[in-house]
Each structure stands twice: as C-alpha cells, then as structure tokens.
Amino acid sequence: MAMRTDLQAEPTALPGTLASEYAARWSELVAGWAARPGAVLGTLGPAGTSSDLAARFLAAEHGLSVELFDTFDDVLEQLLSRRLELALVPSAYAGLTRFHWHRDLRLRAFFPRATPExxxxxxxxxxxxxxxxxxxxxxxxxxxxxxxxxxxxxxxxxxxxxxxxxxxxxxxxxxxxxxxxxxxxxxxxxxxxxxxxxxxxxxAEILWTLFGRSEEPAEPLAADLNP
Missing domain, CATH: 3.40.190.10 (Periplasmic binding protein-like II)
Known part of the structure; x- marks a missing residue:
C-alpha cells in the first residue's frame, strides 16, 4: 500500500503554528500590561524563591506588581477570586495540572528562564x-x-x-x-x-507559565445545577 507523503509535512508545520500562536498571545499580554501598568502577578514566596526571582524579572521589564504566597494553592485561590490578574507557575511544579485543567483559567503565555544555583x-x-x-x-x-x-x-x-x-x-x-x-x-x-x-x-532552565482567568464564564456543570 502506498503511503501518503502529504502527512510527512505535518510534524514540521506544527511547531511553527504553535510558535505563531503563543507569540501572538505574548504580544497581547505585553500590550495589556503597557495599557494598564501595575497589573498584579502572584507566585510562590517568600522572597528569594526561584518563582519570586522570575516574577521580579517580569515586573522590572513590564511594570508589574508582585504578590507572594505561601503555596501555589493560595495563588490559585487568589487568582480565581480576582485578587490577581495573573499567576506565575513553574513547569516543574508538581501541581501544575490544577491550573491547566481548571475550567475558569487560560494559559496566557510561557517563557524559559534559568533558576539560580x-x-x-x-x-x-x-x-x-x-x-x-x-x-x-x-x-x-x-x-x-x-x-x-x-x-x-x-x-x-x-x-x-x-x-x-x-x-x-x-x-x-x-x-x-x-x-x-x-x-x-x-x-x-x-x-x-x-x-x-x-x-x-x-x-535548570525551565518553562514559566502564566495563567489568567478565561475571558468567557465557564458553562455550569451538572452538579452546579443540581445542588
């Protein structure tokens, strides 16, 4: 049976598509920061954690305000309650899936940056x-x-x-x-x-993820409709 040669282009096309998508998201995010200086970014503290250092790097570059929390669960709670605009979470964090799979959140951007020694x-x-x-x-x-x-x-x-x-x-x-x-x-x-x-x-050079709330409210789950 002859193989379809048109499929061979797909693996090389996909990374370019993803790069364009997330470049556009990053540009959108930076434009929002420029329009509204002082956006609040939450991450894990106290001062000196690798998360704090990455957040301070972004804050210095884009005029953000940083708030530090004892746990990423606290960061998630504050983001969902709209006390934060964005959460900064390292890809190495074991509980990152809670952010990825939350129906009210959206991955806004990500970037690589090395941790300290x-x-x-x-x-x-x-x-x-x-x-x-x-x-x-x-x-x-x-x-x-x-x-x-x-x-x-x-x-x-x-x-x-x-x-x-x-x-x-x-x-x-x-x-x-x-x-x-x-x-x-x-x-x-x-x-x-x-x-x-x-x-x-x-x-280690790791990916840092930035999560914000979804623009559209999530559809209610069946459990929400039947208390």
Missing part, C-alpha cells in the same frame, strides 16, 4: 552530619531528586528522613532553625540564612 546546604558550620545513621533533609517535594544527584560520597548509603518544606527558602529556614540537618535549597536561601554549601549544581 541549587544544591545541598548545611548549617553555618558547614560540616556534614556525623555518623552513618539517617540524615534529616528539609526540601520541597519537587527538588528532592537533586539530593541524590549531588550528594557527596560521605552521604551515600545513609537513609534520608525528609522534612517537608513549602519552598526553597522555607527549607533553608528549617535548617537554620535546627529543624533539619541539611536542606535542598537555592543560592538566595544559602545567602539569606547564612548557610554553607555541601554540594551544588547549576540552575
């Missing part, structure tokens, strides 16, 4: 936890894999007791307050809390 930090003394028993490590769930990637040989084979953190800065704070022996954090966290690097890796 990440790694494993110890307290101000800088030493590794002694012994060969379990070691407690404060970290966000999304960056725990960095620990295994960069851990020095002295930590290999030691069990890890994870201490949940809501951000890179929270992880650094937990360590500084004695709530863990090590932390997976970023360079601003190390500087802010006077920590010392045990091991590092360069920042």
């Amino acid at each position: 990440y790694g494993i930090a110890a307290g101000s003394g800088g030493g590794l936890p002694p012994g060969d028993g379990p070691v407690s490590v404060a970290a966000m769930w999304e960056v725990r894999r960095i620990y295994a990637e960069v851990a020095p040989a002295a930590l290999h084979g030691r069990d890890v007791d994870w201490v949940d953190a809501s951000s890179t800065q929270h992880a650094a704070e937990i360590l500084a307050d004695g709530g863990a022996q090590l932390a997976v954090t970023n360079a601003p966290g190390v500087r802010t809390y006077g920590l010392r690097w045990v091991a590092t890796r360069p920042g």
